[in-house]
Amino acid sequence: MNVAVNGIGLLAPGLPSWKEGRAILAGTTPYLKQLPPEPTALILPPNERRRSSEVVRWAMCVAQEAMEQAQVDPRDVATVFASSGGETGVLDQLCTTLAAPTRMISPTLFHQSVHNTAAGYWGIATACQQSSTALSCYDCSFVGGLLEAASCAGLEHRSVLLVAYDLPPPTPLYAARPIEVGFAVALVLSPDTLPISQAIISLTLSDDISSQASRVESADLEHMRLTNPAARALPLLTAIGTRSSQTVRLELFDEQRVRIEVSPCP
């Protein structure tokens, strides 16, 4: 499956955007561990922005950055939103309320608790009526989303926005899912290579697990890769950032690897 990467969005500690993060991942600018800027999610209508969870704002922020580079009308772009835990902050609030005697839960919070909340908000913000899928593959959610998005782009000949994101869950849930820092990444995949294309990626699935999954050099970023499911994108982003032909291997559970041939676009 061959698709072009026509836009990238990034938000993580020390990686405030793809624009700045690209040079950091390529090794030309040093990585400095620092909090990312608070995502503004300006694409959301004011009402939705006011109600939106932090998870939604992170997802909107990277989606918007990627779409701005891709030069495509968002109304024509199908979406895939991949997250291990989705709206953990909202679920914490709902479960806390349900454990209290009155159990009066907020209707707004309830409809924001679904796994496709960010996907739904993106659709509302862009008036997009294309297909939208939200999924989870636990630690492999990024690669699961990549398979879904690439097959949709390649087979249905359409642009697809992939957004992968996970934030640290609130305190009581953190013990069960210790995601230490937030990470969000977006890719706009297209069947066609355009002048703005940043790379072409070729995906194959392999049962050969003798070769290790790709890592990243920086110890800080490697730690991030191992502790946030969305950060499993880092080896692919690094390969694209260095503008060299490389092979990246991402784990698909314990049994398979997704082999990605990355070819830079001039």
Added chain:
Amino acid sequence: MMTPLVMSAYTVVTALGQGLSATLDALRGRRSGLRPCNFEDAAIKTYVGQVEGVDSFTLSHELERFDCRNNRLAWLGLQQDGFTVAAAQAKKRYGAHRVAVILGTSTSGILETEHAYRSRDPQTGALPDWYASRYRYTHNMFSLSHFVRTCLGLRGPATVISTACSSSAKVFATADRFIRAGWCDAAIVGGVDSLCHNTLYGFSALQLMSSTPCRPCDRDRDGLSLGESAGFALLEPTRSAGRRGALALLGYGETTDGFHMSHPHPEGIGAIKAMQASLQRAGLEPQHIDYINLHGTATPANDAVEGKAVSHLFGDRVICSSTKGWTGHTLGAAGITEAVISALCITHAFVPGTLNTSLTDPTLTHRIALENDYRPVERVLSNICGFGGNNCSLIFGRLP
């Protein structure tokens, strides 16, 4: 136009009973699975389609870590109609790495987390010790596919799609893409959703839940009834499993409304586009559809908007009904539940009516069947619309 995918095995467990035979008997006998809600200590006046027997066993041995209501319901589903045998045959035929597991759920095993939040440490607020190691295998969305591929010994691609009510309809589309992409040769699709306090109190807070058994398309309908369900299907390409008359997925269409998180688009634009896309992919015209299984939740808004959308494409020609009066709205499992009911309509030459509905809403212009009908059914279109304005239409029929 797509190459159809053969649905070579399928099953479902709902409040109507376990497996195809119990489901068919209840549909033909017009016996609803909806009962007054006595789920745990939920204090809500409503009717639910609760599956019997989910509480009467636990998952043990290597499956113990997955033990929760949602996965127990999944396990019950896998045991019906020889489904595990069919899955084992597919594994032998294609190889464990070549059979994908693509399932849908909206709330997974969140009930475990709800229980944990009732047992927080009064001083520290910490969740009980038993919970931390169980989250991954119960509440996390992926636990459903993790559980099912573990049960079936499959090692291929796996994912859980969670787009609220459309979850286990969209799995059919993803399976088609994964097979065409060459990432697998066959796929186990389906979905499981089980009762929990989040959905009971949530739909109650949204004032979308009826205090009586739901009455889809009724003039006096006042909301939905929740249900729970586990359903599975084995999808195989026609090149390896196709034979004349085999039941198959002929088309699918996926769209969004881009309008509101919990209200459908007033003109049903997203639903219209999903039905159009499914017809186009199947290479069919509206007149080729014999029966439409409506999303038909019995909320005032859903049934009115879906009716507009169906009328726009089909006028009043095609028989439509909602089976939610039997099963309740099984949320993320509604897609597979109604896919299996659609299959039963084709294989048993039968159209279910709309249970509990006595007086059709006169403002609805599509052709709503209230009574069961026995007639040949070649092709069924099944509609699902969900939160986040997420729509999916599926078309099932026989291979020529």
